[in-house]
Amino acid sequence: MTTTATAREGGRTQPVKSKNKEHPGSSRRADNRQRSIRRVLIPTGTTLTLLVLWEVLTRSGVLPAEVSQPTTIFAWLWGQVGEPFLWQSIGHTLQHAAVGLVIGSAIGIVLGLALGEILILRRLLQGTLEFLRPVPVIVYLPLLILLFGAVAKTAITLVAVAVVWPMLYQTMYGVRAVDPQLIDASRMFGLTARQRMKSITLPTIAPFLATGLRIAMSLALVVSVAIELIAGVPGLGWTLTQYQTAGNYPAVYGVIMIAGALSLILNQLLVRGERRMLHWHVSYRGITK
Amino acid sequence: MNTVLRSPFLPLLVPIAIIATWWFASAGSTSVFFPSLQDILIAFQETWLFAHFWSDIVPSVVRLIAGYIIACLAGIAVGLLLGRVRSLDAAFQPSVQFARAIPAVALIPVAILLFGIGDVAKIVLIAFCCFFPVLLNTIDGVRNVESGLEDVSRSFRLTRWQRAVSVQLPSAMPQIFAGMQTSLGFAFILGIVTEMTGSANGIGFITLEAQQSFTIDTMWSGMLLLGILGSLLNALFVLIEHRSLRWHYQSKAGH
Amino acid sequence: MLTVKNLNKVYSTGVEAIRDVSFDVRENEIVCLVGPSGAGKTTLLRCLSGLLDRSGGLVALDGQAVTEPPLRMAAVFQDYSRSLMPWYTVERNVALPLKNKFPSPADRRDRVNAALSAVGLDGFGSSYPWQLSGGMQQRVAIARAIAYEPEVLVMDEPFASVDAQTRADLEDLVLSVQAKTGTSVLLVTHDIDEAVYLADRVVILSSRPSRVLDIVDVDLPRPRDQIETKSLPRFAEYRSHVLRLVRGLGEAQDFSAATLIHNEEKTRSV
Numbered sequence A: 001m002t003t004t005a006t007a008r009e010g011g012r013t014q015p016v017k018s019k020n021k022e023h024p025g026s027s028r029r030a031d032n033r034q035r036s037i038r039r040v041l042i043p044t045g046t047t048l049t050l051l052v053l054w055e056v057l058t059r060s061g062v063l064p065a066e067v068s069q070p071t072t073i074f075a076w077l078w079g080q081v082g083e084p085f086l087w088q089s090i091g092h093t094l095q096h097a098a099v100g101l102v103i104g105s106a107i108g109i110v111l112g113l114a115l116g117e118i119l120i121l122r123r124l125l126q127g128t129l130e131f132l133r134p135v136p137v138i139v140y141l142p143l144l145i146l147l148f149g150a151v152a153k154t155a156i157t158l159v160a161v162a163v164v165w166p167m168l169y170q171t172m173y174g175v176r177a178v179d180p181q182l183i184d185a186s187r188m189f190g191l192t193a194r195q196r197m198k199s200i201t202l203p204t205i206a207p208f209l210a211t212g213l214r215i216a217m218s219l220a221l222v223v224s225v226a227i228e229l230i231a232g233v234p235g236l237g238w239t240l241t242q243y244q245t246a247g248n249y250p251a252v253y254g255v256i257m258i259a260g261a262l263s264l265i266l267n268q269l270l271v272r273g274e275r276r277m278l279h280w281h282v283s284y285r286g287i288t289k
Numbered sequence B: 001m002n003t004v005l006r007s008p009f010l011p012l013l014v015p016i017a018i019i020a021t022w023w024f025a026s027a028g029s030t031s032v033f034f035p036s037l038q039d040i041l042i043a044f045q046e047t048w049l050f051a052h053f054w055s056d057i058v059p060s061v062v063r064l065i066a067g068y069i070i071a072c073l074a075g076i077a078v079g080l081l082l083g084r085v086r087s088l089d090a091a092f093q094p095s096v097q098f099a100r101a102i103p104a105v106a107l108i109p110v111a112i113l114l115f116g117i118g119d120v121a122k123i124v125l126i127a128f129c130c131f132f133p134v135l136l137n138t139i140d141g142v143r144n145v146e147s148g149l150e151d152v153s154r155s156f157r158l159t160r161w162q163r164a165v166s167v168q169l170p171s172a173m174p175q176i177f178a179g180m181q182t183s184l185g186f187a188f189i190l191g192i193v194t195e196m197t198g199s200a201n202g203i204g205f206i207t208l209e210a211q212q213s214f215t216i217d218t219m220w221s222g223m224l225l226l227g228i229l230g231s232l233l234n235a236l237f238v239l240i241e242h243r244s245l246r247w248h249y250q251s252k253a254g255h
Numbered sequence C: 001m002l003t004v005k006n007l008n009k010v011y012s013t014g015v016e017a018i019r020d021v022s023f024d025v026r027e028n029e030i031v032c033l034v035g036p037s038g039a040g041k042t043t044l045l046r047c048l049s050g051l052l053d054r055s056g057g058l059v060a061l062d063g064q065a066v067t068e069p070p071l072r073m074a075a076v077f078q079d080y081s082r083s084l085m086p087w088y089t090v091e092r093n094v095a096l097p098l099k100n101k102f103p104s105p106a107d108r109r110d111r112v113n114a115a116l117s118a119v120g121l122d123g124f125g126s127s128y129p130w131q132l133s134g135g136m137q138q139r140v141a142i143a144r145a146i147a148y149e150p151e152v153l154v155m156d157e158p159f160a161s162v163d164a165q166t167r168a169d170l171e172d173l174v175l176s177v178q179a180k181t182g183t184s185v186l187l188v189t190h191d192i193d194e195a196v197y198l199a200d201r202v203v204i205l206s207s208r209p210s211r212v213l214d215i216v217d218v219d220l221p222r223p224r225d226q227i228e229t230k231s232l233p234r235f236a237e238y239r240s241h242v243l244r245l246v247r248g249l250g251e252a253q254d255f256s257a258a259t260l261i262h263n264e265e266k267t268r269s270v
Helices: A024-059 A070-080 A084-117 A119-132 A137-148 A152-177 A180-188 A193-231 A236-246 A249-277 B002-006 B010-026 B037-048 B053-084 B086-101 B104-115 B119-143 B147-155 B160-197 B203-212 B216-244 B246-254 C041-048 C090-100 C105-118 C134-147 C164-181 C192-198 C233-247 C257-269
Strands: C002-010 C016-025 C030-034 C056-061 C073-076 C152-156 C184-189 C201-205 C212-217
Touching: A024 A070, A024 B086, A070 A249, A084 A119, A084 A152, A084 A193, A084 A236, A084 A249, A119 B010, A119 B216, A137 A152, A137 A193, A137 B160, A137 B203, A137 B216, A152 A193, A180 A193, A193 A236, A193 A249, A193 B104, A193 B160, A236 A249, A236 B104, A249 B086, A249 B104, B010 B037, B037 B216, B053 B086, B053 B119, B053 B160, B053 B203, B086 B119, B104 B119, B104 B160, B119 B160, B147 B160, B147 C073, B160 B203, B160 B216, B160 C090, B203 B216, B216 B246, C002 C041, C016 C041, C016 C056, C016 C184, C016 C212, C030 C041, C030 C164, C030 C192, C041 C152, C041 C184, C073 C134, C090 C105, C090 C134, C105 C134, C134 C152, C134 C164, C164 C184, C164 C192, C184 C192, C192 C233, C201 C233, C212 C233
Parallel strands: C030 C184, C030 C201, C073 C152, C152 C184
Antiparallel strands: C002 C016, C002 C056, C201 C212
């Protein structure tokens, strides 16, 4: 004990009014109000401010002419609503992403199940897979252009290859997360292999698959746009380069916004579906990438 | 059976088999699209060792690393800020979410418009795209610090800065690394794509040009190099991660 | 020196956790707070260490109202695995909070070494917490607290996550450290034996919302000893007195030995 404190006694204090002496109900209401300010007002306010700032900076010429004004971009987008061309581009991109996603997921899930269940296969292939996984699909693009040309098949194939990886690994993690004790117990109670699959394995894997699907979806969209852009396959990516070479700046930004919105919408749809199907599950599992 | 399973040579079996099959099946190939592995290796040696080493490999790698490092530093700094200052996070939430949703490659035309096709444009683009995974993971990580550690740092009156550096960032590090690994993949893809869409040098440029000029051996050798490079970068990253997060892996393994 | 007067805590959800709690901790004294599990003991401790805003009443250290964690107070938390930083060595864990209190690095180093040797962890400075056993990790947390040279040391169920043998060792460690430094100690526990064994005074709390049921002065000789002290008839008297209060005033007083043991096991295992 330090000497400074020796002369002090407990209780030698004046009562101090607590600053938090509030009625609990009123503070709760204040909390709610604060929360709604935080949730609604601040985000919309800042976003609008940023947009206005962007508008002002471009109009006043602080930003170069290559940066279009938000109003011009939105006007352009509005003007395109009735035009079929942009809708077709969106359709192409979605088609590449969707077909690739289905094919790639199927392959990934089958491979993941096999690797998760069969130890020898995992030992045999894991090293090779670890080597191949970080190789981006763009690397295979020159070969595919050579073989197929700048057609939908090229984009779909590469989307599928890209999608295989997250699905494969998530499935494998899922299979390995199945509790062996649960399997033992279910065998003791005489559940058939099919019942086991339905009541134990699938519920365990489902959240992993959901995570994999979300990663795979955004990947599918990125790869589609990338392939269209580089190889000139019809779709949003190719449209983008056309507007760029034509010097139609508002259109370039407009298409980018469409791509962003598309990705947001698809992601939201997946999250919604996931929540509905996995409502029994505490939280998402698997990697947090 | 068990000894066979544990043998360290088992994982090597498949790669060896693949390479051997490739070698023998393609030997003396006359196909335009699928040259023999021997020809590819010769082209590899001629192209990359070391004729285009300084002119193409080095610029590719330098751009990639520069953009990546900028993104990581910025992502961690901004993530710490947004993660710990709630009103800031609320303010920028919509903008960040939208910016992240944009498929990165769609920005290439804009980057070319604004910065041309020089190194700066490529680095900016790589940095921009790699920024978001690091940012989002940092926000998440610094927000979910163990409540016990928050109590400790408050009761021992650590300063804001001490808390950030000694508690929040280290505790978020496993998650930040996860984001950085995703970003590394992005950096690699963006590096190649920018070189394929508008460039004067780089591995991606040489490879796509080889395809367009029908020097198929060179194209294959470029793909081979990109594959090896991608895997090497990732392996290097995993090595660094395991070293930096030794505490994380070992404390997890102990319990 | 630590005064708690009419302390109230009502959460914003409307749950009342603490009602009108008053007691004080004098100098060079060990006070134990006991109460049934879920009685809001941790809430109380967080309120009086400045980690949690109180709804009413007063907490004062040496006459100054506590509104944020005071510089003269150090804390040891229940779960060592969540209170030590796994990315720092034992040494850095102990040294981290000292930076704001002791400016000289050499001085800090000496304090770290002294604290580590006081808890019997000489030579473990460069280990990481996760390389140590649970008991040793809690020793690190105690070393960190005493290196901070607090006038009041608050401990929240510090031995709840270690095995029985280690628990006894750590209890004796707290006694010896307190005897050496003269620090006041406020220790929260649900273990009645532990409270009586350690304390100069035991504050008995009711179940939620926490009220003070009684404050018992424990007049057992010091230094205390796990075997001798615990076999004193006075020890048993204190123990059953406290136990009766903790079990609740409304309950029948004629509890048999069987329910007594059962209850004790229940509190232990929580």
